[in-house]
Amino acid sequence: MSGATIEKGGAQAPLDASSGADFSEVRDWITLLKPRVMTLVVFTGIVGLLVAPAPIHPVLGVAAILCIAVAAGAAGAINMWYDRDIDALMRRTARRPIPSGRIAPNAALGYGLTLSFASVAVMGLATNWVAAGWLAFSIFFYVVIYTMWLKRRTPQNIVIGGAAGAFPPVIGWAAATGDVSLVPLILFAIVFMWTPPHFWALSLWAHGDYARAKVPMLPVTHGARETRRQVLLYTIALIPVTLAPWFVGFSGLAYAAAAAILGAVFLWHAVRVVREAQDEAGRSLLNDAAARATFKYSLYYLFALFAALAVDRLWIA
The missing domain is CATH 1.20.120 (Four Helix Bundle (Hemerythrin (Met), subunit A))
Known part of the structure; x- marks a missing residue:
């Protein structure tokens, strides 16, 4: 409540609600990354990297997995930007940050694009450009092929578009070996x-x-x-x-x-x-x-x- 106070040194001091508001805003930006979806995507990428026949330095391996996670989140943010109109109509998604008005659409798009380019660049520099190329293609496939083209046009959207979520083990393997x-x-x-x-x-x-x-x-x-x-x-x-x-x-x-x-x-x-x-x-x-x-x-x-x-x-x- 806005009028709430606390005792401090014998005097009444107003409660500071800014920390709660700041946390709420951070949570919204994290929500844009679809963290629950990201978890399984990242795990399959980890397994692809671990079972690859070529060893990879642990630091580079962690960097590769972080790049997969950031790229998946970036694609999710762009997906939320593009789908904000239909998200507003569905009960499951109406409270997402963009349709609820907590994050501006252009800010979400810029966020997703920045993370996309950063994740691909870091993947290429940290491991190899084969893995970076597959990572870039996975983002493109989810955003353009699935979200923008298939999702609203065909009931086979999830069949063909399912390829987007299938790339992480390939990317993890490529990060370790440099090939597929x-x-x-x-x-x-x-x-x-x-x-x-x-x-x-x-x-x-x-x-x-x-x-x-x-x-x-x-x-x-x-x-x-x-x-x-x-x-x-x-x-x-x-x-x-x-x-x-x-x-x-x-x-x-x-x-x-x-x-x-x-x-x-x-x-x-x-x-x-x-x-x-x-x-x-x-x-x-x-x-x-x-x-x-x-x-x-x-x-x-x-x-x-x-x-x-x-x-x-x-x-x-």
Whole structure:
């Protein structure tokens, strides 16, 4: 409250609320970087760097991971700048810093562009320009290909656009080795195939937001029943891709067993999504409980899968 006071040396002194306001503003700038999304992106980048066959100095490795994190956040900030109109229409995003008016759009754009250029430049100087080139392309893909082109035009937006989130293990590998070979492309394929069932599980219970914003996500354009079917089909297709590191001899049986078990649980969740009680249009009668559980599991799934690969390569193989 503006009139609040505290005792200080026997006199009344007004409370200073500036520190709280400053923290709130800092929090808004951090929010622009989409830190929750960044966490999993950075982790897959770390694993790509760790399992690469060439050693990298720890300081340069930390620099590379920071560059991946900053670049992911920069792309997120530009995404929020471009999507501020539809963010304002969706309950999940209406309180973001730009649509709520706490950060000016041009300031957010400048912030994202500055961080983008800085992350690519530092990556090139600290590691190599192959990694920097992949990093720059990942930012371009997320901002231009996904956000500006695909997201508002096609229900396949998350399928093609999912490539944006699949680049970090490739970038981490390139930072350590200076090149890109079959294995990092397999890691790319794993994240690429994981993205549709992960995101469509979310879109099943957030379809109202997308409908209001006229974003052509699959549940909006093809209905809930088809979305459920696609979640199952992509999960089935994902499992053999996750076993590819073992097929090509890059990982051992420990990783293969972990991938098979994790995949079986993912498949069980996907089957529950398909079989959940629905109305005639395929909409859940149980508040999309199965879809929510599948979305949550998918986050743990990717983390555990990449962790298993790192453990297999670094401590077991």
